[in-house]
Amino acid sequence: MGRLNGCLIYDRREADDRAATDRARDWRDIHGSLTLDEQREQAARCMDCGVPFCHGGRALNGMASGCPLGNLIPEFNDLLYRRLDRAALGRLSLTNPLPEMTGRVCPAPCEAACLCGLNQESVTIRANERCLAEMGFGNGWLKRIENNGRRGNIAVVGSGPAGLACVIRLRQLGFSVTVFERDDRPGGLMMYGIPNMKLEKDVIERRTAWMEGSGVRFMLNTEVTDVDALSGEFGAVALCCGAREPRGLSVEGSGLDGVAFAVEYLKQATKAVISGVAPRLDASGKDVVILGGGDTGNDCAATAIRQGCRSVTQLEILKEPPRSREQSNPWPEWPRVLKVDYGHEEAIALQGCDPRVYEAATEAFIGDGGKVSAVRARVRGEAREFPAGLALLAMGFVGAERGLVRAMGLETDERGRLRTRGYESNLRNVFVAGDMRRGQSLVVWAIREGVEAAEAIGLSQP
Ligand SMILES: Cc1cc2nc3c(=O)[nH]c(=O)nc-3n(C[C@H](O)[C@H](O)[C@H](O)COP(=O)(O)OP(=O)(O)OC[C@H]3O[C@@H](n4cnc5c(N)ncnc54)[C@H](O)[C@@H]3O)c2cc1C
Ligand code: SF4
Ligand code: SF4
Known part of the structure; x- marks a missing residue:
């Protein structure tokens, strides 16, 4: 565990955000960060609970409680406290392929479930995660995925968190992967939804550059309208196109300019x-x-x-x-x-x-x-x-884009989400992950779906 009695010795501390009047003048990250030693003190507050509620993501009363990725939180907290940073990052990376994203934008259902939060303040799990992810990039600890991709070619459509997580896992499983993205930059809603001051875009570019270095091919400005066209070249297709059909409002004047x-x-x-x-x-x-x-x-x-x-x-x-x-x-x-x-x-x-x-x-x-x-x-x-x-x-989304779903002959449920068995759609070798399957959700759930869909593809391929 972190430091014995750490939660009694140290109070929860997070870096102050930049002052509201100051930060509102620019588009830079609003968050500050603690020094590494201060962050270690925060990791020391973790009690290594026998039943770590933080670690197991489950739905309670319709909302997530605990980490949806099953991150090994007590373990990476302890390793961070003991200065075994590289091992801590290794432990975090076992379950989370994109910790620099969740370390910035995850609402941290892990912290809401942390036992420290029962009678005092929870452990700063998200900030610990961000600190480890930044050390990983800063110190060059994130090794590229090196394999020849001989298990076969897989196409991933959409490069939001579900698509990126799926690609990383597929590469780890030995597949060669091509990503098709209709936007001019990868990242999905992390790039063109979440604003820069919450998630600076060079954080996404740093990851996609690492992915290119790991042998991933990105085909940008490329909209996929028909999966049949891909099936000749690719053994399987993973659709990670999001739930991008926005909820409209049909009242008088809704067609006005502005x-x-x-x-x-x-x-x-x-x-x-x-x-x-x-x-x-x-x-x-x-x-x-x-x-x-x-x-x-x-x-x-x-x-x-x-x-x-x-x-x-x-x-x-x-x-x-x-x-x-x-x-x-x-x-x-x-x-x-x-x-x-x-x-x-x-x-x-x-x-x-x-x-x-x-x-x-x-x-x-x-x-x-x-x-x-x-x-x-x-x-x-x-x-x-x-x-x-x-x-x-800004009233949310009503599921996957109808045009795409109809053109591809995909089945959906009454909420516009794709129907799947496991992660496979009604079309053979066409898998679905993220908001497209789950409905409008969070980055952390999209990552989990991407990883699991990749594993399902791995099992389906000879
Ligand atoms: C404004 C906003 C702020 C948010 N803030 C947060 C936050 O702070 N924290 C959090 O956890 N979650 C947040 N979310 C939710 C989160 O961004 C989504 O749940 C998550 O991005 C879903 O990931 P995804 O990969 O399933 O889909 P998306 O991120 O939507 O990515 C889908 C990708 O598929 C591409 N695509 C679609 N169709 C095609 C096609 N036919 N061919 C090629 N490419 C295609 C799209 O261009 C897009 O890049 C926010 C959402 C919004 C809208
Ligand atoms: S911040 Fe999010 S991804 Fe990170 S441990 Fe908590 S729930 Fe999991
Ligand atoms: S619930 Fe909180 S204190 Fe317990 S192991 Fe998880 S992070 Fe540590």
Whole structure:
């Protein structure tokens, strides 16, 4: 275990985020990091529990509790504390092929389930993971995958976390892999969804460069419309295309200029940051209204603030969550409590109020000369109008893109997710992983699905 009584000696400590007013002026990572010695102290808090709730991902009351990847958390904490960093990274890499991503963006259901959290604060598992991943890249400990790929050729369609994890595992299993990606850069929603200040894009590029060095071929700007075309050249195909069909809102005015889907807005914003391409959807000088009070809405708020919006408002249809856990939501369930995320903090610091308005049902977009000028909503029964030069729909996704599914003859369930047996679809040798199979989810689940689909492919091939 870490240090005997470590959890009694040291308090939980995380690096401070950069100040809201300061970080909102640029697109750089908002998070700081502790020194290596400070991080070791945090690892020392781990009690090496006999039953480590942190380690086993399971669904409790519909939400994940514990690590969905089954990361060997007590082991890597202990090794980090004892300065056996390379061994710690090795232990982490056994189950997690992309720890630099989860170490930054995972909501850490492991920490919600950590036993320390029962009567004090949980261990900083995610920050420990990020620290190890960075040491791995910084010290050149991540060895390339060297094999000749003689087990056969596999095609992976889509390069989000599910696709990347699937590719890494397939290479480890001895396959030669080609990735088809319709965007101009790999990474899926990690590249063109999650904003740069939460996940800097050179972190993704560093990993994909390592993958190319490990013999992976990336075919970018290549949309796959028909799996039959691949079946001649590849023994199996893994579809990791995400759940990209956005939930729309058919109310008056939804076709107005300036009403747009959140992911399209975020994608253009990221392109502007990394390649200087001016975004068509730009919040600069505008009142921005975001429909949807979740994480995507928060990312839109933080992005609009950086673009120099005049104001930002986030409309949420549900009630405001409680400030502390209710009795019906005990540890180790995921805490369903009000969270003030980085975009909210920035809005509070810059515009003086929380951007979220709860129990708000949008009724119409009001236009002026074909452009949106306001959003009309009923808030707790009262009609209200919010000025809007840009209205963003951040209400989630309704499954895999219908066009692709129909064109390929794939079967889906009532929620638009692909039907599979294990990971194989209704088409032989066509496997599916990530949001496309699971529905809109998290990076950590996509990684798990990618790894497991690769293993299923491994078993299916001669
Ligand atoms: C704005 C936003 C913020 C988020 N923030 C977080 C977060 O902080 N933490 C977290 O854990 N999760 C977050 N998520 C969720 C997370 O990003 C997804 O669950 C995850 O990326 C799903 O991975 P995936 O590989 O299944 O699909 P995706 O990441 O969607 O990748 C699918 C890829 O397939 C490609 N593709 C699709 N069709 C084709 C085709 N026909 N041919 C070729 N390529 C194709 C797409 O271009 C894309 O690159 C966020 C989601 C959004 C929208
Ligand atoms: S992947 Fe997520 S849940 Fe698993 S150990 Fe890392 S932060 Fe925790
Ligand atoms: S539950 Fe917490 S204290 Fe126990 S092994 Fe896991 S990280 Fe360590």
